[in-house]
Amino acid sequence: MTQTLILGQVLDIHSDPFGSTPDAASRFDAHGGVLVEDGRILATGPADELRSRAPRATVEDHGQGLILPGFVDAHVHYPQTAIIASWGKRLIDWLNTYTFPEEMRFGDPAYADEIAERYLDLLIANGTTTACSFCTIHPASVEAFFIAAERRGMAVAAGKTCMDRNAPDGLRDDARSAYDDSAALLARWHGRGRARYVITPRFTPTSTPAQLEALGALWAENPDCLMQTHLSEQLDEIAWVKELHPEARDYLDTYEAHGLLREGALFGHAIHLEDRERDRLRDAGAALIHCPTSNAFIGSGLFGMARAKAEGQIVGLATDTGGGSSFSMLRTMAAAYEIGQLTGTPLHPAELIWLATAGSAASMRAPDRIGTLAPGSDADLVVLDLASTPAIAQRAGRAETIWDAVFPTIMMGDDRATAATYVAGRKLFSPHRG
Ligand code: GUN
Ligand code: ZN
Incomplete structure (x- = not known):
């Protein structure tokens, strides 16, 4: 058995800090580590204890680097990678002007391969180890994504985006082919290695x-x-x-009426909800996915995080690439913080990190596997440089607690803060060490 001992500062947020306190929900070791064997976490704790437990382990020492679970991005459209940051439209015009023409290009499997590779490289560079992605209506777009993820050993979830009305020629399937294509992809990919299939109707319209x-x-x-x-x-x-x-009680009812509301459902955005919808979402155990950069960028509105969490909703965090304006979950946490301020609740760094890791993992019904440093979980990790730019370094230099030390990186950090990304214990990215 080869064991690897990954050392650094370790921040283990082991339980939901919403409704608790950040310090009760977490454990911090300034000299800590994560002991990894066969792609799994064996133990997380003080470096000295782990060294004596595993004296022959290969040591990878990240010094002051902060070890967290790899980020989990619970709602993305990888096919929109190349049209991120497209100017000036709101949702429906944005779809028609930028998104649908770009998604049309995925009829060419070679293009799908190219963008899937590019997207996952960007993800790893940003410390994100799992994404739950929409693909396009083309089955080859799903193949391309799963193959690129399998090559990297990543735990991803994805599905063929189904659309049979209000989309242009060449970008529509029908009820039968949506079922058949999805069923075939599901049979091929769900549970193959770390892949999971997501049944994916784009939206009711x-x-x-x-x-x-x-x-x-x-x-x-x-x-x-x-x-x-x-x-x-x-x-x-x-x-x-x-x-x-007109027959539906509300928007959610259009999904509920067709068996699309229960545990394991991820509803992107979910900003302007009616009371019945809130109750049904919570009672069903479905997840609301907060996409803060997207909600600001496309002009959608302010998601009420405090209310959702107080109601007991499952909430995940996501970039919504490319309606969202960043691939970075740090930038996404910063936007969530800003939207929290606009809605009257400043989210604590512990809450932001929780949402970007365990919250998204719970949304994907994988809380024991990803988004956690718990023993037995998969060794998907990010190591953050908390002084990645002069502006961040000068602010973090004054920090008195780990929360003060990490918050400047949350607010101002980007891919330069990624010192290393580990996928199932294997280091895929390290700008400093090749
Ligand atoms: N609603 C339906 N499709 C999309 C999409 O691709 N992006 C966003 N942000 N919203 C959508
Ligand atoms: Zn979306």
Whole structure:
């Protein structure tokens, strides 16, 4: 058995800090480590203890680097990598102007391969070890993503985006082919290595009731898969859903009516919810995915994190690449902090890190595997340089607690703060050490 002892500062946020206190929910070791064997975490704790427990382990010492679980990005569109930061549109115009033409290009499998590789390289450079991604309607876009992730040993989740109305020619499937293509991809990829399949109707405006019904049936046949879609992102979108579905009680009802609401459902954005929707989402154990840079960039609105957490919702955090304006979960935490301020609740660094790791992992129903430093979990880690730029270094230099030390990196950090990224115990990226 080869054992690796990864040393640095270790911040282990072992329980949900919302409703607790940051210090009660976490353990910090200024000289700590994570002991890894066969891609799994054997132990996390003080460096001295781990050294005596594993005297023959290969040591990788990151000095002052801060070891955290690798970031988990719970809602992305990897095919939108090349159109990130496209100017000037709100949701529906943004989809029609930038997104759909770009997604059309994924009819070429070589293009899908190129973007999947590029996207996952960006992810690793940013310390993100898991993403839950929409693909395009093309099955080859799903293949490309899973193959690129498998090559890196990454635990990703993804699915074919299904659309059979209100999308351009060449970018529509139908209820039958959405079911058949999704079923074939699911059979091929779900549970292969670290891959998981996500049944993926884009959103109600682009899926007929027949398509939602077919995908609900597929989910019932494969209950341990995930399901992802969008919910109540912009007011225009909600009005459109109400026009399309006068019979529905609310937007969520259009999913609920077709078996698409239960544990394992990830609803992106979920900003403008009605009370019934909130109650049903919580009672069903579905997850709300907060996409703060996207919600600001596309002009969608302010997600009420404090309320959602107080209600007992499962909440994950995500970039929503490329509606979101960054690949970085640090930047995403910063945006979540800013939106917290605008809604009257400053989120503590412990809460931000929790959302970006364990919160997203819980949303993906994988809290024991990823987003955690607990023994037995997968050794997906990020090591952060807490002084990655002069501006951050001068502020962090005054820190008196680990929270003061990490917050400047959360607010001002980017991929330069990634000292190393480990995927299943294997170091994939280290700008300082090659
Ligand atoms: N709603 C439906 N599709 C999309 C998408 O690709 N991005 C975002 N942000 N919202 C959507
Ligand atoms: Zn999205």
